[in-house]
Amino acid sequence: MKSLRCGPEVRDRLLLPWLLLPALWAAGRGQLRYAVPEEAQHGTFVGRLAQDLGLELAELVPRLFRVASKERGELLEVNVQNGILFVNARVDREELCGRSAECSLHLEVIVDRPLRVFHVEVEVEDINDNPPVFPVAVKTLRFYESKLLGSRFPLEGASDADIGVNALLSYKLSPSEFFFLEIQTNDELSQSLFLVLGKSLDREESAEISLTLVATDGGKPELTGTVQIIIEVLDVNDNEPTFAQSVYKVQLLENVANGTLVIKLNASDEDEGSNGEVVYSFSGDMSSSILTKFKIDPTSGEVRTKGKLDYEESKSYDIQVIASDRGAPSMSGHCKISVKLVDINDNTPEISITSLSLPIREDAPVGTVIALVSVSDRDAGANGQVSCSLPPHLPFKLASTFRNYYSLVLDSALDREATAGYQVVVTARDGGSPPRGATASVWVEVADVNDNAPVFAQAEYTVSVRENNAPGAHICTVSARDADAQENARVSYALVERRVGERALSSLVSVHAQSGRVHALQPLDHEELALLQFQVSARDAGAPARGSNASLQLFVLDENDNAPxxxxxxxxxxxxxxxxxxxxxxxxxxxxxxxxxxxxxxxxxxxxxxxxxxxxxxxxxxxxxxxxxxxxxxxxxxxxxxxxxxxxxxxxxxxxxxxxxxxxxxxxxxxxxxxxxxxxxAGRVGAEASPLDVNASLMVAICAVSGLLVLTLLLWGALRCCGAARSEGACAPGKPVLVCSSAVGSWSSCRQRRPGLCSADGPPKADLMAFSPSLPQGPDSAEERQPPSDSEYIRKEIRGANKNVGRKEGQRTTYRFSHMMSLSATSSFYTKETPACLHRLFR
CATH class of the missing domain: 2.60.40.60 (Cadherins)
Incomplete structure (x- = not known):
């Protein structure tokens, strides 16, 4: 193929109109269109791409302004400094699109932050750079001198690689007294040429005739091609084979089997004998592509397929057939078989997934573009119309952007803790019958954000440690789990600082920041601190960090470290x-x-x-x-x-x-x-006792009975309110006392004890020391051999308290009960509610 060579002035006149063409937007599609003539030189201006897309020049480089194309991406380039689209390499329309009526370069203009995709179509305009070309430069024909006037001989026309007007050919035959040219138009781009005999031939007068056939295209300027026709006049033949039609039209499915009959030709010859025996053959000017696809039986005239036909490779074939007789010299007739292929759905759609924005954060807003999807199908019509879909129950959807281009966008909120990623399968299906489909998958990973706070295994820990522990002794281990990932799930622990009496909490206990192990920093003393309540916080390493607290109740168990x-x-x-x-x-x-x-x-x-x-x-x-x-x-x-x-x-x-x-x-x-x-x-009143002693004894007895009645009513009320004591502490304000039995069986306050810390915020508790007020006076007494039960202690102490009330009129004795953990370890008489009930009773 030869390119048109023009002078500088002609080339400038051709390019100037194209350089002045404005950018066009395709109606309703949001597509930018430009036009550029083929054969444009490197650097030829195509369009102000950034300006037409509404992009600022200063943001082109930061937003990674770039142009991508699946079709000969090296032909066009964009200057990222000024946003101008220019020709980067020689554009040959015939090489790019062949004889297709439409020839365009499809570009994808991509910018990031945020991700946007623009579709640009650059139409390559045809120029008249290809002259008409005949199959051969010299064609030799043989005519019998007995040919009748008006006989027609078909000629192979020229072909022009251009399209449109540039490929519209006209023919002119050099002047001749014997022949003239007849042109028969079949359709817009197909013409049949015939050389018509206008005057009888005489071989003795003229044995050879030389003619020149000139083909001229419709371009500006016009280009021409020539073929020299040499006619040899033969002396024998008076009849030639003839076909019923000059052109036979046939339609074939592209998937027909090898050897399928295309057509059976039948040419007739009026001669007899060998002069009337017809032999069929393809014209010698046939292209190799036709010879590899079809074959003809020389005797029967059957034309059959040879090899696989493909509509996507070639949509039609023109086959020139020659029917020759066996005369000497041989005479021949000609016809053309026009084969049109019918498309079937034999191509699977192709899917391409590009420009992935992965991984996607789990807090990404709905509508975020994740990937770009493009599909294509080589079939035609409905067989090439492709639709895309996603599986159900996915938080994504496909949004159509332009023809066979889609965007994979977020359709609903994500939660990495529920699903860490999705296998997104894009299914493409064409409109054929039956339809054909293809799939492409992409793994969409969900990136974690710090949206979960650490959660402790227990909201409240209750542990115990014996007093006089070694410094640094391990108390317990707290554990919190964060549903997030990586740094957002890395948990560290710390104490929630507070004051415990005169000391800071951090001077008593510590927690390891990574393991959550709680240690006692110094020996603990049950007599000084019976219960320590504090909080441990857990915080993750996210930004911003999230945290939660857990309460810890530390009971200091008593050791026998004090002698009587x-x-x-x-x-x-x-x-x-x-x-x-x-x-x-x-x-x-x-x-x-x-x-x-x-x-x-x-x-x-x-x-x-x-x-x-x-x-x-x-x-x-x-x-x-x-x-x-x-x-x-x-x-x-x-x-x-x-x-x-x-x-x-x-x-x-x-x-x-x-x-x-x-x-x-x-x-x-x-x-x-x-x-x-x-x-x-004591307790015995004789006949010699004074009246004062008798009155005192009566008063003691009356007060004892009254006190016992009151105490019984109070105990009954306390048992009724024990249910309410579940939500209350067992501590009461005031100074604790130690209750001991006196020599006469009453309760008395022996000495005050140091207050014990019973809770983080509640009042201190005191000890209840219960002793039997009276025991039998013999060394063999069963009560002295066996320790009395706790229930017996309470009953005896209450009786002693009643007696004491009888002796001390108007004096109120306050009894306080605490350290119930120590008491409950030795007796089953107490319940959790008992300390609170008795505390309210005796205060």
Whole structure:
């Protein structure tokens, strides 16, 4: 193919109109259209692309302004500095589109931040740069001299690679007295040429005739092509084979099998013998593409397919057939077979997914463009019309942008914690019958954002640790989980700082930032701090960070780390007492008082009398739980005048701790002193008693009965309100007291205890130390051998309290109960509600 060579002035005149063409927008499609003539030189201006798209020149480079094309992308280029689209390489329309009526370059103009895609179509305009070309430069024809006037001989026309007017050919035959040219128009682009005999031939007069056929196209300027026709006049032949039609039209499906009959030709010859035997053949000027697709039987004239036909490769074929007889010389006739192929749906749609914006954040707004999808189908008509779809129940949709171009956009909100990614399968289906489809998939990963706060495994942790722990001892481990990923799920722990009395919380406990292990920084003391409540916070590493808190209740369990402490004179050394020899059995000499700073069983004291010297039977005993020292029998002269009693006070801890009290008893002759015999005579009113003593006894009895009635009503009311105590603390304001049994079976406040911290914000708690107010006076008593039950303690202490109320008129004694965790560890009598109920009762 030869390109048109023009001078500079002609070329400038041709290019100037195209350079002045304005940019056109396709109506209703949002598509930018330009036109450029073919053969334009490098650098030829096409259009102000950025300006026509409404983009600022300053934002072209930051927004990654670029042009992409699937079709010969090197032909056009854009200057990102000024946004001008120009020709980058020589554009040959015939090479690019062949003889197609439309020839366009489809460009995708892409900018980021945000992602936008524009479609630009650049039409390549045809110029008359290809002259008409004949199949051969010299064509030789043989005519018998006996040819009749008006005989027609078909000629192969010229072809022009251009289109439109530039490919509209006209023919002119050089002047001749024997022949003239006849042109028969079949359709707009197809012409049949015939060389018509206008004068009888005479080989003896002219054996050879030379003619020139000139083909001229319709371009400006015109281009021409020539073929030299040499006619050899033969001396033999008076009849030639003839066809019924000069042109045969046939339609074939493109998927016909190899060897399918196209047409059966039948040419007739009026001669006889060998001059009338016809042989069929293809014209020697046939292209190789036709010879590889069709074949003809020389004898029968059947034309059949050879090889596979493809509508997408070529839509039609023109086959020139020659019918020759076997005369000498041979005569021939000609016809043309016009084969039109019918398209079938034999091509699968093709899908291309480009410009992926992945991964996509889970907080991306609806409508965010994720990817660009383009589809194509080589078939024609409905067979090439493609539609795309997505599977249901996906948070995405396809939005059509231009013809076979789609955008994959977000259709609903994402949640990475529910679904971390989606396998998006795009299905393309054409309109054929049956339809053909194709799929393409893309993995859409959802990027995490910090939208979840850490969540503790428990909202509240309840743990215990024994007092006197080693510094740095592990208490427990808290754990929080964050549903986010990576940094957003990396959890760190910290204490929620507060004051605990005079100290900061961080001086008592600590939490490891990564593992959540809670440690005690120093030894804890149950007597000082029985319950510690605090909060641990968990925060992730996101931006902004999210966090949550968990409450932790730390119970400090009591250890038996305090020995009993003696009260009164016995606590400082030996204590002397005088006792009359006339004292009878059960006479109370004194009472040993002791206090243990621990709680529960560790503070439950028992009293023992150390055995006397070998062989001696002591006339004294001590109450196992009361500490009352009394006689076991009547004294006699055999008893030593000076008795040394050692009382051992033992708690119930593991191991038990003890203390001893030494009593020096002197036996004297005479009646017992009123003070020492008060216990023995208490409660007995003889005939010799004064009226004042009788009245006092009556008042005590009346007050005791009244107090018992009131106390019974209060207990009944307390049990009724125990249900409400579930949501209340077991602490009450005020100074706690230790309740001990007195020598006469009443409750009394022995000494004040240090306040214990029971909760983070509530009032302090106190200890309830319950002891039996009265026990049998024999060493073999079952109550002294076995510890009384907790329920027996409460009943006996209430009876003792009633007696004490009878003695102390108008005086109110306050009892407070605390350290229920220690008490409940040793007794099943208490419930969680009991401390709160009794606390409200006795306050």
């Amino acid at each position: 402490a003696l009260l009164g004179p016995a606590g400082g050394g030996a204590r002397s007492h005088a006792l009359a020899r006339s004292a009878g059995a059960g006479h109370v000499l004194t009472k040993v008082r002791a206090l243990d700073a621990d709680s529960g069983y560790n503070a439950w004291l028992a009293y023992e009398l150390q055995p006397a010297a070998a062989g001696a039977r002591s006339p004294f005993r001590v109450g196992l739980y009361t500490g009352e020292v009394s006689t076991t029998r009547a004294l006699d002269e055999a008893d030593a005048p000076r008795q040394r009693l050692v009382v051992l006070v033992r708690d119930h801890g593991e191991p038990a701790l003890t203390a001893t009290a030494t009593l020096l008893v002197s036996l004297v002759d005479g009646a017992p002193s009123p003070k020492l015999s008060a216990r023995a005579s």
